[in-house]
Amino acid sequence: MKNSYCRRIGALSTLLAVGALSFGFDTVPKPLHLLRQVMAFYEATQPEVSYLHLDQAAYVAGETLWFKAYLLDASSHQPDSLSKVLYVDVVAPDRQVLLKRTLALTDGLATGDMVLPDTLRSGVYTLRAYTSWMRNSDAGLFFTRRIPVWQASAPVSIGAETSVMRQAQLARRTARALEAATKPDVQFFPEGGEYVAGLQTTVGVKAAQAGGRGLALAGVIIDGNKREVARFSTPALGMSSFGFTPQPGQKYEARVTLPDGSTATYPLPAVRASGWVLNVREVGDDFRVFVRYQPPAGATTATAPLQLLAHVRGQPVYAGQGQIGPGETFQATIARSAAPAGLLHVSLFDGQQVAQAERLVFVTEARPLQVRLRPDKATYGPRELVNMEVEVTTSDGQPAPAELSLTVAGTPGLPAEAGDATTVRAHLLLTSELRGYVESPAYYLQSRTPETRRALDDLLLTQGWSRFTWQQVLGEPGTAAAGYRYPLERGIVVAGQLVRGNDKLVPNGELMLLIGKQKDIVVSKADANGNFLFTGFPGQDSTKILLQGRTAKGSSNLLLQLNEWWPRPVPAGWRPPAPLSPVVLASAEVVAYGQRSRRQQQLERIYRPDSTSGIILRNVDIRGRKEPENSGFRLHRTSQASSVLYARDFSNIESYQNIFQMLQGRVAGLTLTPNGISYSAQLRGITSMAGSNSPLFLLDGLPLLNPDALLSIPPTDVDRIEVLMGANATIYGSQGASGVIAVYTKRGLGDYSNVPAAGVAVRQLPVFHRTREFYAPRYDAGRSSEKPDPRATTLYWQPRLTVPTSGRARVSFYTADQAGTFRASIEGVSLAGQPAMAEAALTVAGQP
CATH class of the missing domain: 2.170.130.10 (TonB-dependent receptor, plug domain)
Structure with missing residues (x-):
């Protein structure tokens, strides 16, 4: 890490020298300090990014959700080895955390599974993945994905059809009433950050429903004199843009025509009499940066100094400085080839190094990985061996080692309505750096057409950037992580803060930890900020602990705020997903899939009865006696x-x-x-x-x-x-x-884990999840089985697909009894940090 940092500083010095010459200076320009601060921030905070590859995009209640977890360095996207614990949970639409997994990471990788209860209601659930260290930043940087879960019912009999249709109509009316009662959210974002009177700029528009999904609508911008000054419309994803020149002393509002034909008005941000405007355009192989400036009334100087810098995930791309006066346009060119793939963060500073405007633009992969997935045949019979060749190379044909995961799922599957179509490429290069919900991230990177390029630019005009604020970066070097509350976990820990009832921190308090059945006692002290940390828990069993705290003077008049392992989403940033359509639920597609899934679940219960652990026990006799007393440990009867x-x-x-x-x-x-x-x-x-x-x-x-x-x-x-x-x-x-x-x-003690008590807290430690193996039987010659093969939805799941330095790997599995078409999909990252993706199709023919 240190050597990498030194190399980047060397590259930064060369880059700044070039920037100085391009601006006509013979000394290193002032942005050197700013970019050094950005690099120091990344070095001190060591940000992480998580990603989950799933076996399917949607599920029926009762199915198993299989996933591969990747934890990567947020700057280089190489597998991260710092955090050793990853938390994965499923959140219901009402913000309740329903399912939890604690995973032990090895070189940034882990596998997992969750059996979705068959009692889950149809709805859109949110899957999250994060580390303790990630919680020190904006929760918007967690990996999140909306997952539709369908409660597919049995086929409807003719006698019950009328009742079901009536229920569906009632559900549709209820959904429409809820939608009508909630005013759509329409926001306007001037490029760079602000409107400045007399300076033409681009304005981004974002229209969203209550659940955060985009909304197609049209509107006009009117001034204080009720005159129309601009028109706009948004597509289905809800984002668009238009040109606009605000005038001094005017207030503007948007008059919007909503999908139901009604109208609503929304105010635009206020116009500033003076300030900066930053515009960035992609022209050929370059990004062109345009800066304009309107000085305050009565300014003593005609020109103002400025500084311009750009980076991608803390990696310096451009730096320079200059002067600008009223009526002038300052221009700079950033070569796209100089930037790694991802979000280019362009920032404009004034002469006092105060950030005045920012803009995000997207840098496409100039040399993407070439990933090939080749089945040895196009069509297979039931229970026939499938061999797949995997090849990963760089753009110039050199072998590239990688860590991948493979899923083979039936098509058509369940409707992914209201779910998120995302990929490892879309998350690493786009959404992992953005604040807030992004609908269908994969759409923006699936092809480079004029429509998707425009949509991506509109997204970046209207979506917030989350990695840091300049107040954090411009502080004392090396102190960016000093105030972090959540520790970098190498194992299960118990951590928190000592506070008084008025939330005032209690410094240097004394703590005693009592550990369940072992009856171990550990004594420690909090630091000057009231923070405490206990480590060394193996995560092998669910141990109850009791933690007691006192002030340095011996008083127990305090509270222990323990870091919860699975935090509920905060209400301020939570938008419950829209409910699933009852019409789609009753569709032939969902009913047919539900029949296949139910049969698969029934067969699994018969032939693999323990579907939670994957362990089948023979018939045994269990003898024992009931413990007459409470199960807390004791030395007396x-x-x-x-x-x-x-x-x-x-x-x-x-x-x-x-x-x-x-x-x-x-x-x-x-x-x-x-x-x-x-x-x-x-x-x-x-x-x-x-x-x-x-x-x-x-x-x-x-x-x-x-x-x-x-x-x-x-x-x-x-x-x-x-x-x-x-x-x-x-x-x-x-x-x-x-x-x-x-x-x-x-x-017992564990039921008081959420009861605040003076000087005491009780918790139950999480346990590292033991992932089951996906059921993939072998039908070798002479080993045929008369048992039915239940695999009807996900045919094969291989989360541990390692491609060695040769760049080649091979995967083998057998088809099942279910005929149909299947899609094989690979996702992962190369050891150099590039996203890897590939798809292939295969067909399983029915019995002749």
């Missing part, structure tokens, strides 16, 4: 307790405010003294010369540093309270010298 209070014996337990009130007056020799909101406890006749006279408090078998943590447990959740005194408490050693009070809840 209930029979050893001096006193036991059962919650079932409290006829009016709802009237007790806390556990201490339950104890008051019910245990002989126990004195409880209120002290503000807290209680002090002492068992009569028991004193300690060496330490506290307070008894040891346990919650579900785990000791508490401060009994105030019990104040957060509702008495209705208590199962029993056991009190040990004298010889009965000696099993706890010196900790039990003043007696023991053990509280056991009805459901």
Whole structure:
């Protein structure tokens, strides 16, 4: 990493010297500092990008979603080896995280699967993939993909057809009513960032429905005198642009004709009397940059200095500086060949190095990988061997090693309505750098036609860029990651912050971690910002932990804000996807696919009964005895307790405010003294010369540093309270010298993971997912099977397809009983960081 950084600095110096000559300067221009800061930001923050290749684009409830995970360096797109843990989840339209996977990464790669519950309602679910380190940046940089899941019902009988049609009509009316009640979102974005009076510019338009999908509409721009000054219309993806010259003192609004024929008005951003306008155009093999400037009224100088720089993912492309006056146009040329593929970020600064305008343009791959996928035949019979050759080369024919994944799925599949058509190329080169939802990313890169080029440019006019803000970059070098809350994970960790009720950080606090069945205790301290981190958890079993914190002065009057492993999407940035069409749900295409899928699921349950783990057990006899007590770990039995209070014996337990009130007056020799909101406890006749006279408090078998943590447990959740005194408490050693009070809840410690309690937090550690192997039987000569082959949707899934330095690999599998056409699709990245993609078709003929 350091050597790469030095090489880039050397290239930067050469680039800046050329830039200086092009602008007529004989010294290195000021943008050197800016580009060095950008490179230092990437070096310090080491951003990552994730991607998931799926076996299908849409699913029926009850099917298995198979995926290959790629974690890459965000700058070079080479496999990343820093983070070792990837989180993958499925989010429902109401923002609930439904399914979770924790994956152990090896050289930036992992495989996974999720069995979609057969009870899932038809809808569009969001699949996400991210690391802990990625959470320090905008959540818009997570890999996200909308996945349609259909609840395909059985074929409709003639008698029930009328009822189903009536339900479909009602659903359509409801959907239309919801759409009508939600005003479409129409926004206007001047190129570069602002309107400046008297300076012509391009304005991007973005029209979207409530769920974020594009909307085709038309409108006019009118000024404050109700005069029409421009017209525009948007295609189905909802984005377009038009030329516009704002005038001084005018306010503008758009009068839009909506799809239902109604009209609505939307204000345009205010016009500035002075400022900068930045326009970028692709001309032949170059990008032409045009800058114009309107000085403030009464400016003392006629000209103003400017600085211009461009980079792709932190890799410097262009830098220069110059002077500009009113009425002048400053021009610069950026050779497209000088930039790596992806988003070129062009920034304009004034003489004080304050960013005044920014523009994104797309650089196509000049030398894309050549990936070939060749089946040995075009048509196969049932249960016949398929051999596929994979070849990956550079554009000049040199072999290129790569990490790939392969899926072979039936066509036609399910409708991908409301889903995202994306690819590894579209994500790495486009959407991984953009903030917000992008509909159908693959469309923009599938071909280079005038229509797609215009659509891509309109997208970049209206979509926000997320990697950094200039305030972050222009700070002290090397400090960009100093305030990051989420750690770079090499394994499962427990991390968070100590705060007070007013969200004020608690510096240098003391922490004690108690680990489930092992009864291990780990002591640590928070840093000056209240951050704490515990590492070393193997992720092999789901262990419950209890974490207690105190201030440096010993007070437990604080809260532990633990980093949750699967965060819910924040409401501010969440747009629930539109519901799936009931008409499509009842279509012959979905019904036919649903029949194939149901048969496949039934056969899997019969011949592979454990569809969750992939492990089939023989018939066994299980003998054991029921544990009569709560499962929290303990050193004593209930029979050893001096006193036991059962919650079932409290006829009016709802009237007790806390556990201490339950104890008051019910245990002989126990004195409880209120002290503000807290209680002090002492068992009569028991004193300690060496330490506290307070008894040891346990919650579900785990000791508490401060009994105030019990104040957060509702008495209705208590199962029993056991009190040990004298010889009965000696099993706890010196900790039990003043007696023991053990509280056991009805459901165990883990149910309080989301209950805020003073100085205590309880969590259950995630477990690394053990991915199943895709069922791919072999039908070698002499090993035929009479069992039906259930593979009717995804015929083959190979997530670990490694292409060696020879650039060639071979994949073999057998067809199943299902006839039809299938599409084989490869995705992945070369070890040099280039996206790799290929497709091929094959046919399976039916039985003669």
